[in-house]
Amino acid sequence: MKLLxxxxxxxxxxxxxxxxxxxDYLDVNKNTDAPDYxxxxxxxxxxxxxxxxxxxxxxxxxxxxxxMGTSSYTNFANHYYTAASDAGGEAWRMVYWNQGMNLExxxxxxxxxxxWTLAGIGxxxxxxxxxxxxxxxxxxxxxxxxxxxxxxxxxxYQYDIYPQVREWAxxxxxxxxxxxxxxxxxxxxxxxxxxxxDKDKWVKFCYAVIARNLASLTNKRxxxxxxxxxxxxxxxxxxxxxxxxxxxxxxxxxxxxxESGYNNFWGPYRGNLSYSYFQHDYAVQLxxxxxxxxxxxxxxxxxxxxxxxxxxxxxxxxxxxxITSDTLPDAGHFDPRRLVKxxxxxxxxxxxxxxxxxxxxxxxxxxxxxxATGPIGTAPSFWGRNAVSNTTYDGAGHWIYHNDAPYIMATxxxxxxxxxxxxxxxxxxxxxxxTWKKALQADMDFTASYIVAGTFDGNYRQGDRVTKATFxxxxxxxxxxxxxxxxxxxxxxxxxxxxxxxxxxYPWGAIEAWVDLRKYFYDIQYxxxxxxxxxxxxxxxxxxxxxxDPTKVYKGxxxxxxxxxxxKSAFNKDNNGSPCFRLRPRYNSxxxxxxxxxxxxLPIGGQELDYQCSIMWFCYPGDMPTSR
Numbered sequence: 057m058k059l060l061x062x063x064x065x066x067x068x069x070x071x072x073x074x075x076x077x078x079x080d081y082l083d084v085n086k087n088t089d090a091p092d093y094x095x096x097x098x099x100x101x102x103x104x105x106x107x108x109x110x111x112x113x114x115x116x117x118x119x120x121x122x123x124m125g126t127s128s129y130t131n132f133a134n135h136y137y138t139a140a141s142d143a144g145g146e147a148w149r150m151v152y153w154n155q156g157m158n159l160e161x162x163x164x165x166x167x168x169x170x171x172w173t174l175a176g177i178g179x180x181x182x183x184x185x186x187x188x189x190x191x192x193x194x195x196x197x198x199x200x201x202x203x204x205x206x207x208x209x210x211x212x213y214q215y216d217i218y219p220q221v222r223e224w225a226x227x228x229x230x231x232x233x234x235x236x237x238x239x240x241x242x243x244x245x246x247x248x249x250x251x252x253x254d255k256d257k258w259v260k261f262c263y264a265v266i267a268r269n270l271a272s273l274t275n276k277r278x279x280x281x282x283x284x285x286x287x288x289x290x291x292x293x294x295x296x297x298x299x300x301x302x303x304x305x306x307x308x309x310x311x312x313x314x315e316s317g318y319n320n321f322w323g324p325y326r327g328n329l330s331y332s333y334f335q336h337d338y339a340v341q342l343x344x345x346x347x348x349x350x351x352x353x354x355x356x357x358x359x360x361x362x363x364x365x366x367x368x369x370x371x372x373x374x375x376x377x378x379i380t381s382d383t384l385p386d387a388g389h390f391d392p393r394r395l396v397k398x399x400x401x402x403x404x405x406x407x408x409x410x411x412x413x414x415x416x417x418x419x420x421x422x423x424x425x426x427x428a429t430g431p432i433g434t435a436p437s438f439w440g441r442n443a444v445s446n447t448t449y450d451g452a453g454h455w456i457y458h459n460d461a462p463y464i465m466a467t468x469x470x471x472x473x474x475x476x477x478x479x480x481x482x483x484x485x486x487x488x489x490x491t492w493k494k495a496l497q498a499d500m501d502f503t504a505s506y507i508v509a510g511t512f513d514g515n516y517r518q519g520d521r522v523t524k525a526t527f528x529x530x531x532x533x534x535x536x537x538x539x540x541x542x543x544x545x546x547x548x549x550x551x552x553x554x555x556x557x558x559x560x561x562y563p564w565g566a567i568e569a570w571v572d573l574r575k576y577f578y579d580i581q582y583x584x585x586x587x588x589x590x591x592x593x594x595x596x597x598x599x600x601x602x603x604x605d606p607t608k609v610y611k612g613x614x615x616x617x618x619x620x621x622x623x624k625s626a627f628n629k630d631n632n633g634s635p636c637f638r639l640r641p642r643y644n645s646x647x648x649x650x651x652x653x654x655x656x657x658l659p660i661g662g663q664e665l666d667y668q669c670s671i672m673w674f675c676y677p678g679d680m681p682t683s684r
Contacts, residue, residue: 093165094161095243096161096162096165096166096169096171096174096178097174097240097243097244097247098247099158099159099161099162099178100162100174100177100178100244100247100248101247101248101249102154102158103154103155103158103159103162103178103181104181104248104249104250104304105249105304105306106150106154106155107150107304107463107465108304108306108317108321108463109146109147109149109150109154110146110147110150110188110463110465110567111321111322111328111463111564112146112321113144113145113146113147113192113567113639114563114564114566114567115128115129115132115143115144115328115333116129116132116143116144116639117132117144117192117566117567117570117639118333118563118566119132119133119336119425120132120133120135120566120570120636121558121566121569121570121573122336122337122338122339122425122613123335123336123338123339123562123563123566123569124333124334124335124336124339124423124563124566125333125334125335125336125337125422125423125424125425125426125427125428125430125435126332126333126334126425126426127331127332127426127427127428128332128333129143129144130425130426131143132144132636133425133426134425134426134616134627134628135615135616135627135628135631135635135636135668136627136628136630136631136636136668137640137668138665139640139643139647139663139667140643140647141643142642142643142644144639144640145639145640145641145642145643145644147188147189147192147193147639148189148193148196148641148642148645148646149642150185150189151185151186151188151189151196152201152642152645155181155182155185156202157202159178159181159182159185160202162174162178163175163178163179163182166178167231169237169238170234170236170237170238171236171237171238171240172231172232172234172235172236172237173231173232173236173240173244173253173255174240174244175231176228176229176230176231176232176233176234176255176258177228177232177244177248177258178228179224179225179227179228179231180224180225180228180232180258180261180262180265182224182228183221183222183224183225183228183262183265183266184261184265184302184465186198186217186220186221186224187221187265187268187269188567190214190217190218190221191272191567191568191570191571191672191674192567192638192639193638193639193640193641194214194637194638194670194672194673195211195212195213195214195217195657195662196211196212196217196641197209197210197211197212197650197653198212198216198217198220199212199216207649208649208650208652208653209650209653210653210656211653211654211656211657211662213673213680214672214673214674214680215673215679215680218269218273218673218674221265221269222265222266222269222270222286225262225263225265225266225269226262226266228258228262229259229262229263232255232258232259232262233259240253249304249305249306250302250303250304250305250465257300259293260293260294260295260296260300261294261300261302261466263290263291263293263294264290264294264295264300264302264466264471265466266286266287266290266294267287267290267291267294267471267474267475268466268470268471268474268568270283270286270287270290271287271474271477271478272571272572272575272674273674274477274478274481274482274575275575275576275675275677276674276676276677276678277677277678279481279482280482284478284482287474287478288478291471291474291475291478294471295466295467295468295471296468297468297498298467298468298469298498298501298502298505300468301464301465301466301467301468301502302464302465302466302467303462303463303464303465304462304463304465305462306318306319306320306460306461306462306463307319308320308323308452308458308459308460308461309459309460310323310325310447310452310459311325311447313325313459319459319460320453320456320457320458320459320460320461320462320463321463322438322453322456322457322458322461323452323453323457323458323459323460323461324439324446324447324450324451324452324453324457324459325447325452325453325459326459327444329437329438329439329457330437330444331428331437331442331443331444333437333438334422334423334428334435334436334437334438335398335399335420335422335423335435335436335438336422336423336424336425336430336435337421337422337423337424337430337431337432337435337622338422338612338613339398339422339559339562339563340394340398340420340421340422340430340435341422341612342379342380342555342558342559342612343380343381343391343393343394343397343398343420343559343562344381344383344391344394344420345374345378345380345381345382345383345389345391346370346374346378346383347374347375347378347379347603347611347612348372348373348374348375348431348612349372349373349374349375349376349603350603350620350621354619354620354621354624355620355621356371356372356373356431356621356622357372357373358371358372358373359371359372359373370383370432371432372431372432375603375611375612377547378539379539379549379551379552379555379611380539380555380556380559381534381539382539385413385416385417387533387537388533388534388536388537388538388539388542389534389537389538389539390416390530390533390534391534391539391559392415392500392522392527392530392531392534393499393500393503393531393559394420395415395418395520395521395522395527395530396454396455396503396504396506396507396520396521396522396527397455397503397559397562397563398420399420399436399437399438399439399440400418400419400420400421400436400440400521401421401436401440401441401442402418402419409509409510409512409517409520409521409522409523409526410522410523410525410526411526412526412529412530415521415522415526415530418521421433421434421435421436422435423435424622425616428442431621431622438457439453439454439457440517440521449518450518451510451511451518451519452508452518452519454507454508454510454518454519454520454521455503455506455507455508455520456506456564458506458508461506463564464564464565466565467498467499467502467560467565468498468502469495469496469498469499469502469560470557470560470561470565470568472491472492472494472495472498473492473495473553473554473556473557473560474557475491475495476488476489476491476492476495476553477550477553477554477557479491480550480553481550485545485548486545488548488553489545489548492548492552492553492556493535493540493541495556495557495560496535496540496556496560497535499556499559499560500528500531500534500535502560503527503531504524504527504528504531507520507522507523507524507527508520509522509523509524549606550609551608551609551610551611554572554576554609554610555609555610555611557569557572558572558610571674573610573613574637574671574672574674574675575674575675576609576610577592577675578600578613578615578635579600579601579608579609579610579613580592580593580598580599580600580601580635581599581600581601582599585676585677585678586671586675586676586677588634589632589633589634593617593633593634593635594633595626595629595632595633596617596626596633597617597619597626597633598615598616598617598618598627598633598635599618599619600613600614600615600618615635617633630665630666631666631668631669632666632669634666634669635669636668636669637668637669637670637671637672637675638667638668638670638672639668640662640667640668641654641662646662647663651663654667657670658680658681658682658683658684659671659680659681659682659683659684660684661684
């Protein structure tokens with residue numbers, strides 16, 4: 057299909073741009089099987105479209121963050137998987153193959169021709185892709201990645217990859233600020249599906265990449281001394297509104313699309329969010345303000361009101377101090393993002409999507425780790441039914457689970473949450489509070505922008521479950537209420553920042569949410585600089601901070617071996633008790649062709665059964681261990 061697209065692009069270039077005749081255009085090829093030279097701008101669209109691979113890997117990563125449960129990628133949900141599979145290997149494939157030499161050629165050709173805009177866009181994408189790769193996979197061959205004739209590739213460590221990512225981003229900015237040697241016409245505008253050739257937005261994107269890269273280092277002991285100033289400078293020059301968000305536009309079209317892949321990976325037409333992935337119970341607890349309380353033995357405490365599941369009563373007692381919202385019906389206590397980001401089978405109320413009181417009464421259920429059944433019932437599909445998605449009932453989908461929705465790559469709200477975290481830990485708590493409120497407003501605006509209020513046929517609703525106007529009214533009530541503007545400064549905590557960031561990232565930003573969860577070591581209880589065997593976990597159990605512990609960041613978040621009800625199941629014995637801290641490199645390259653260099657990795661060798669448990673450099677407060 058990629059070859060067919062290249063041929064189509066070449067033909068379109070001849071017809072629409074009037075560069076030369078098609079015969080002359082094809083005469084440049086000395087190789088009869090493939091082009092010897094491709095104009096730089098013709099690489100651009102294909103390189104960008106490879107970013108849909110991020111959503112492919114979310115099938116593995118969203119379950120690791122407890123954003124999604126899954127009956128498909130169950131090994132990842134269980135924090136253990138073997139090397140002999142390409143599942144969860146899409147970031148690796150994207151960087152080294154889908155983009156790979158195509159991106160290198162585009163950059164190098166453009167630099168040589170002094171086509172600086174195209175060179176800058178290419179270098180910006182390179183920085184973004186490598187930042188993503190190292191956050192997912194950790195160590196990776198970087199210096200030797202594209203050396204011609206090399207049959208094996210030595211790995212570079214994160215402490216070398218991280219600054220290189222920022223160097224590429226700064227180089228991209230330098231290129232983008234140069235004057236081009238030639239006019240592009242519509243060549244970039246028509247092939248840039250992210251920013252349509254807008255150089256100013258690409259510069260902001262570069263600074264966003266830098267800020268994101270540095271935000272993952274906030275637990276480093278030397279962050280204030282080494283990274284703080286650079287972060288503040290970068291975030292101040294990055295996105296200034298949702299208009300700057302990094303999104304990848306797609307054609308969409310459902311069944312009318314020329315290719316199935318023109319539709320969003322999460323839209324109902326492609327069926328990838330069918331009934332194999334569910335909204336996890338933890339995510340539902342955060343959106344609905346229903347984090348559970350446990351007794352001294354770690355068991356749920358039943359409510360005294362009723363054991364019946366209904367919209368007025370919850371079967372278990374809830375944590376006294378919820379962080380994101382609660383179950384009170386009063387204005388301001390209800391987070392309307394649940395209406396859009398989550399699904400419900402509460403279909404008897406679907407006919408009314410503008411009545412605030414009806415919308416507040418809708419009922420949400422989350423799944424377990426590897427099946428739809430959670431602690432309080434059965435979770436629906438992401439389209440709101442306990443069945444496989446079906447375009448007859450689901451139409452074009454809703455929100456970013458829509459055939460025509462763009463891929464979301466980075467947002468203004470996300471960067472504001474990053475800034476709030478840095479301000480809270482290294483600056484002013486009052487500044488962090490104001491930034492945090494702006495971040496919540498930004499995510500409400502972002503969420504509203506993709507609402508597609510749908511139709512109701514008496515059985516199923518197609519489209520979103522709320523009108524944009526009603527959502528905005530509910531959002532303003534929430535932002536003015538006790539969980540945002542009305543929150544006492546004395547109660548404002550790091551949990552408020554990180555848990556709200558988690559909700560803003562749901563579920564498109566699971567990779568960055570996983571960065572944060574690992575950065576805070578999953579709230580494991582340990583002593584010293586980092587958790588390890590017999591200091592945080594043993595073969596069968598894992599110690600996590602109690603929700604009442606003020607140092608616990610993610611209230612209500614429990615890994616499977618945690619000793620609370622609904623957990624208490626050990627990881628695979630080969631994990632040696634540890635949770636997962638990275639995905640393995642792609643099997644069909646590294647584990648077939650590069651085993652020797654995998655073996656040499658520290659602190660856990662890349663062929664060891666627990667390599668996925670090897671802690672990332674960005675997590676360590678200091679240097680990573682240099683021995684096994």
